[in-house]
Amino acid sequence: MPYFSVIVPVYNRRSEVSDLMQSLAGQSDKDFEAIIVEDGSTERCQDIVEKYTGAVDCRYYWKENEGRSIARNYGIERARGQYFIFFDSDCVIPADYFKTLKHELAQKPVDCFGGPDAASNDFNDTQKAISFSMTAFLTTGGIRGGKVHLEKFVPRSFNMGYSRKVWETVGGFREMFSEDIDMSTRIRKAGFSITLFRDCYVYHKRRNTLRSFARQTYVFGMSRITLKLLYPDSLKLVHTLPAVFVAGSALLIVLAIVWHWWCVLPLALYIAMLWVSAAVSTRSLKIACLAVVTSLIQLGSYGCGFIKAYVWKIMLRHGRNIDEEIALRKGK
Numbered sequence: 001m002p003y004f005s006v007i008v009p010v011y012n013r014r015s016e017v018s019d020l021m022q023s024l025a026g027q028s029d030k031d032f033e034a035i036i037v038e039d040g041s042t043e044r045c046q047d048i049v050e051k052y053t054g055a056v057d058c059r060y061y062w063k064e065n066e067g068r069s070i071a072r073n074y075g076i077e078r079a080r081g082q083y084f085i086f087f088d089s090d091c092v093i094p095a096d097y098f099k100t101l102k103h104e105l106a107q108k109p110v111d112c113f114g115g116p117d118a119a120s121n122d123f124n125d126t127q128k129a130i131s132f133s134m135t136a137f138l139t140t141g142g143i144r145g146g147k148v149h150l151e152k153f154v155p156r157s158f159n160m161g162y163s164r165k166v167w168e169t170v171g172g173f174r175e176m177f178s179e180d181i182d183m184s185t186r187i188r189k190a191g192f193s194i195t196l197f198r199d200c201y202v203y204h205k206r207r208n209t210l211r212s213f214a215r216q217t218y219v220f221g222m223s224r225i226t227l228k229l230l231y232p233d234s235l236k237l238v239h240t241l242p243a244v245f246v247a248g249s250a251l252l253i254v255l256a257i258v259w260h261w262w263c264v265l266p267l268a269l270y271i272a273m274l275w276v277s278a279a280v281s282t283r284s285l286k287i288a289c290l291a292v293v294t295s296l297i298q299l300g301s302y303g304c305g306f307i308k309a310y311v312w313k314i315m316l317r318h319g320r321n322i323d324e325e326i327a328l329r330k331g332k
Helices: 014-025 046-051 068-076 097-107 125-135 164-170 179-189 210-230 237-258 261-282 285-315 322-329
Strands: 004-010 032-039 057-063 083-087 112-114 159-163 194-196 202-204
Touching: 004 014, 004 068, 014 032, 014 046, 032 046, 032 068, 046 057, 057 068, 083 164, 097 112, 112 179, 125 261, 125 285, 159 164, 159 179, 164 179, 179 194, 179 210, 210 237, 210 285, 237 261, 237 285, 261 285
Parallel strands: 004 032, 004 083, 032 057, 112 194
Antiparallel strands: 083 159, 112 159
16 A cells, blocks of 8 residues: 555646656655546546556546535545545645655654745746745745745645544645645544654646735635634634735825825835845745735735635625535636
8 A cells, every 4th residue: 555645636727737747756755646637627638647547546536616625535535545645636746745745754753744836946936936935934924935924824725734533633725715725624523743843845837827816815815714613723813914915005195195105115015025035035036026916916815815815705795605515616
């Protein structure tokens, strides 16, 4: 039996699946199986997966479109490993990932774990800028697996794993926004241990257009309110910062128009800090400029989604609309 079962939900990601499978085939430790679950794609990747059957212990399944959480659960039910590992289909896995993970688990046995994401050198400029926006301390507070963070580490489903015992006790993913945070919260509340393995990182391509990135982060902001409804104590100060940024920026701009231009200086200073941080991190002036744009999109979209959901679901007391959430997530 394989030690790890890698489970990947897929929806119309042929090129990404090809890169993922190639990286799995190049692993230095191959004590794993790969289970690819195609969630009703119109552009199937079965031929790509089968191309690597000689290099990777892999299985391909196709099912009707129901959402990525249900696809993950479908894969779990067919998995044979002691640990279930979850990647997104747009991830590329470094060659020593499983070798490093096995070493980490031997040194520190835990029930649930996750690792950071990073930008590979062959990513395009937009992907590198988006990667900065989603991992920088100045934009997310380091809550996505960085070295500095403002809350307890929460594994995310682009790079997450847990034991078979966790699944038997807690169950699978729920079909909802931020299903990975919900899963991690349920695991923690059940008394299982959770840790970050910083050396077990993946290269995460994320969205490759600014429009799709804006939509994604808008949904992230909305989902944070859904999580608060489920777990009232889950909302932390760091989660409100994008909303504060949106409201504060709007106020500064209005004051600059009706009073004095120097009211926008705090915003300008923050943008300058973003640029310097991105330039140091990416070592590219071009990417640093683009990273300022993606960071403002990330903060603005998340903040707007957060504010809208807070007003609608909490202040106006409409609560969750589960059917709407599932409909929006299908095929995304």
